[in-house]
Amino acid sequence: MENEIHSVVCYTREPLEPEIYSPKLAYSMHLAYTDDGMIYRELNHNSGVLFAKAAELSNGTLSAKSLKNPYLFHMADGSFGVLAIRTEADGSPDQQSKGSVLLFTSPDLLQYRELGLLNLTNGLHVQDIMCEYEHASRKYILRWREEDGRYYQREMVDVTCPDDAAKPKPCEAFTLSPRRVAIEGAVARNAIRVPRGVAQRLIHKLTVPVHVRNELPERVTVSSKEQLQAVKVTAIYSDGTTAIKPIEWDASEIDWSRPGTYRISGSIRQDRYTFPMATNRADPCIAQWDGRYYFVATNDADGNHTISIRESDSIIGLASAEETKILDTGMHDHLKRFLWAPELHGIGGELYIFLAGSSGEFKDIQSHVMRLKKGGNPRIAADWGTPIRVARHDGSPLFQAGITLDMTVLERKGRLYVLWAQRELVPHDLGSWIYIAEADPRKPWRLISEPVLLSKPEYGWANNQTFVEEGPFALMTDRKIFVTISGALVDATYCVGMLSVNSDADLLDPNQWTKRNYPLLTSRSVPGEYGPGHNSYVKDEEGTIWSVYHARPGIGEPRCSGLRRVHFDVDGEPMLGLTEEKDLNPALVSVYLDVLVEALAEG
Structure with missing residues (x-):
């Protein structure tokens, strides 16, 4: 133990094909660790843990950004800092960042706070950066190289408050100590020593336990x-x-x-669930109602024109249960296309299905709710009422300048909340964002509060190929409420992110929510499962919580449903990538x- 050397190296990666590891993913900060000072081991499946936020333009649209040349350093208070060069999404120079670098702080190298651009000079693009805290002078020493090849140095008492900084002055050239990091695609930067507790927590949080x-x-x-x-x-x-x-x-x-x-x-x-559990079924949801389990999903086999339901007395029985159609695009004039993401929810003793659908065009997709009649059978189409479009508290449509979809519910202390994805299309396409509002538990299609924005697709993993965050679903524990969301295009780049909030917080206050900087589940989490996402949660008879998700068994293969046990990590946060062989040692x-x-x- 005494001879252990706990060091962490930061790096970016060489990009691969867009569906495998695009520049938006490669140009993020990755971490690896060593306990012998020689061999570095990847963390987080060799995926990024720190992404640059997108810049918001004057018209409300987002401009995706990436980062290069990250540099880790110790802060005076024992926490950590990161400086990096902000770039355009593809890694090319970012004109807005000329003369500046991105600054982040972190207490643990897991959760990061982006403080924005730190202006070093009004001159040229910064191409490399390093920073050390000098205990003797109690100052941070920043050194950087500009695009003309010249090197500069600046001293700062507080790196987070640039007003106290001395003027930059020329300095000698610097080079980073080379790090041999035998990890696929790694472009290594610098390494720092970290306390044993920090190293252990990184390993526990960013590797899969057995x-x-x-x-x-x-x-x-x-x-x-x-x-x-x-x-x-x-x-x-x-x-x-x-x-x-x-x-x-x-x-x-x-x-x-x-x-x-x-x-x-x-x-x-x-209980073992072979993937796929259901082929051409996406956005799956399993719920228990009246002692039985039910499965619904988006039907990719017929172009999203029908919704069917499966019934069984156990979750495992749903894999082989017969499907019964309960809705199609010929039943109602206002739902002619795009029957997406059905979810079953019991509210106040009534069973509802939340779903999206359109009267014809993509731009007309909206969230709807249909209710099962009293004593009705969920497998009988006639027992379901007409889907009702979700409305604001005054009865007006929820949103008219774009589309709404993927609505879900969250109940806490007798109050009902709905979360959904909303994409403004007029006057500009802003991408899909996550909203929350309180709803009437007796009429869950009617809001009783104003919508509140919770999250935008600001990170590279969420705006990879398209600007989308969607598919929210809540997982509640004694202390926390976790809401998983899905981001990027619904191909192999699709992935799962997470928002969280204390269980006693004001859910309509966006400042109470925390967003994880890196995704929870990606194509690199479980071999052979590409583009995992749009998951829901269900509890079985033993109290075990399962994640019900879709993924692709190969790049370009259809979306298919699967199940995996939800494990809870050292912080009580959900882990979605614990495979069966690691979950139970034979x-x-x-x-x-x-x-x-x-x-x-x-x-």
Whole structure:
């Protein structure tokens, strides 16, 4: 332990084909770590963790930006800073950034705050940058190279407050110490030492854990099979996180009429879902209603002209359940095309489907809600009411200058909130943004508050090929509300990002929400699954939470639905890429237990 060297190197990557790893992804800051000072190991699947924000133009549109030549440094207070050259999305010089560099701060190299452009000089483009905090003088020493090849230096007491900076002066040329980083495509920059705790947390947050051992009592006292089946195992993972798992106990050797101690074996149960679960089904949603599970999704097989539903008494049974059509584009005059992203939600004892549809053109796509009649059967089309277009509190349409879609719900403390994707098309196409509002729980198609903007596709992973954030869905825990969103084009570049807020916060205050700078799930997270996204969540009979998502089994293959258990990391945040073989170690499936059978009390 004493000989461990905890260092982190930052780097960008060489771009690949647009659908594999475009400049918008490659020109972001990546991290790798070493504990021996020699071999660096990739973090976050060799994907970026820090992206430059897009610039907002005067007409409201976003201009995508990237970053090059990031430089990590220690701040005076023990936190971290990053300086980088802001570029256009493709890596070419950014005219707005002439004479400036981007400045970020971070407490942990996981969550970053972009402070904007730090002006160094009114001269030329900055092509390289470095910064060190000098303890003796209590100043930051910034050195940079401009496009004419000249080098300059500037001293600052506080790098976040440029007003106190001394004027730049010429300095000697500098070069960064070469780092041998044997990681695909890596363009290495500098490395810094970090405390052991920081290094461990980076590893825990940015690598996928594996199942390493089990915790199970050596002996239990029971008096029935039902009590025995309630005995579960705690799976321990390499990062110290845990998951409770059910066990299939072999109780054949137990004589329940004879008290005593029995040694039995069992197998940890793992529901396995082969991907794809459903082909040509995108934007999937599974919900439980009246003791049954139901599955709905966008139907890519017929060009999004129908919505069908599956029913089963278990989630695993939905994979083979028969589909029944409950809506098509011939049933209603106002829904003729683009039946997208249906979601099932139980609200106030009523079952609803939230969906998007259009009267004809793309520009007419709007969010709608349809309600199941009292005592109705979700599999019978006639039991569903006419889809109602979502309206504002005054009864006017939710949005008329563009489209709305992917509406979902979030219930907290007796109040109902809706979140959706909204794309302004007139007078300019702004891309798809995420909004929230409070809605009437008795008429969930009617807002009772003004819409509030939560998020824009400002990062390269969200505006990759197109400016889109969509598909919000809430996952609630005791302390936090997580809303996963999907970004980029619905091809292999599609990915999942995340917003979060404290459970007791004002959900309509955008300043209460935090947006993760890097995506939660991408094509690099699970081999063979491309463009994962538009996921929802469902809890099974054991209390296990599942992510229901779509992805492609190959680049250019159709969108298909899949399921994966949601794991919670060291901070209690969802992990969506824990594959089955890492979730349950085959060598640890078998467990053993001494069972003390008590005599049943007479009475």
